[in-house]
Amino acid sequence: MSIQVLQPRFRIEECLEAVRECLEAGWTGIGFKTVAFEKAWCDYAGLPQAHFLGSATFGLHLALEVLKRRLGWQQGDEVIGTPLTFVSSNHAVLHAGLIPVFADVDDSLCLDPEAIEARIGPRTRAVVFVGLGGNTGAWDQVVALCRARGLALILDAAHMAGTRLHGRHVGHDADVAVFSFQAVKNLPTADSGMICFARAADDAHARRLSWMGIDKDTYARTAPDGAYRWRYEVAEAGFKYHGNSIMAAIALVQLRYLEADNQRRREMAAIYRRLLDGARGLRWIDPAPGCLSSTHLVQIRVPARDRILAALAADGIHAGVHYRDNTDYALYADQAGTCPRAQAASAELISLPLHLGLGDDDLARVAARLRHHLG
């Protein structure tokens, strides 16, 4: 049996039952389950606002659009971000008519506060911080820096469902945090995400913008007796970014298991750690002090990474890489060479197989083959 790097586990019967409720109610779109899941997420994460979306990619774009419009940012203003991320973190900046400026990462593979500081210029408006693999990196310093320099702070929390820092769920001290519930994330649906603003007014704006700029969603326009009010107002051109009840129904089920699933992920990380202790040339990416990571990823650095990945694949073990330095892509190549630590990490990183379908024997097999290939 081959071993995949990431794979969702669904509580199938419960999910089907929850989806059936939507189908029987005749309500699969925005409202109904999306409202219930937004409330459940606020309660779970201790955040004041949450708006359910079709994906975190939508959320990152929406976050920038809302802040840009409120704060009067201009086309061509700059947003500092990391080159070591999934491209949607940086595409979102481009989609908002802003310019991504890369700063280098530290040993946590998250943005280094000093590197951010060095990239701040007269047109810098915001920082997009990615909690890579669920790690918080130097988050507290980045918060302090953004406050001191008057920059907005967006947390790309795609990997961070369940991550706590100093005992509190992440997101509360960002201007906006965006979570992903895409199929292989810690809380898998198929595709969906959550945008969580600190300010209620930003949340209200995001709700209008995620539904074409319309001031009331269809659910809100349908009275309990079924009467449907067709008239609404549109003041600006929005997007079709909101989530739907089918995804929210699945999310509500999966949320019940998130804590236990994350606990198992941390246990698997500890097992890998024990089995690979002292392996030649291997370096670990550790959670920052005070961080109880969601452990979306277990990442290591190894020399001759490509050879090791190929050798593992020949054994039927499909490890991954999160991520390739974005300046290696043509779209961002103009910033090549600006982030040497990200570039070096990008050549050495491996994400070990990590999902709830793996038993301890699978982890032992991965560790044994990896040790063998490391020599």
Ligand SMILES: Cc1ncc(COP(=O)(O)O)c(C=O)c1O
């Ligand atoms: C760091 C990061 N940001 C954003 C996203 C986008 O998430 P979604 O697939 O929900 O759009 C991902 C998804 O892989 C991600 O890894």
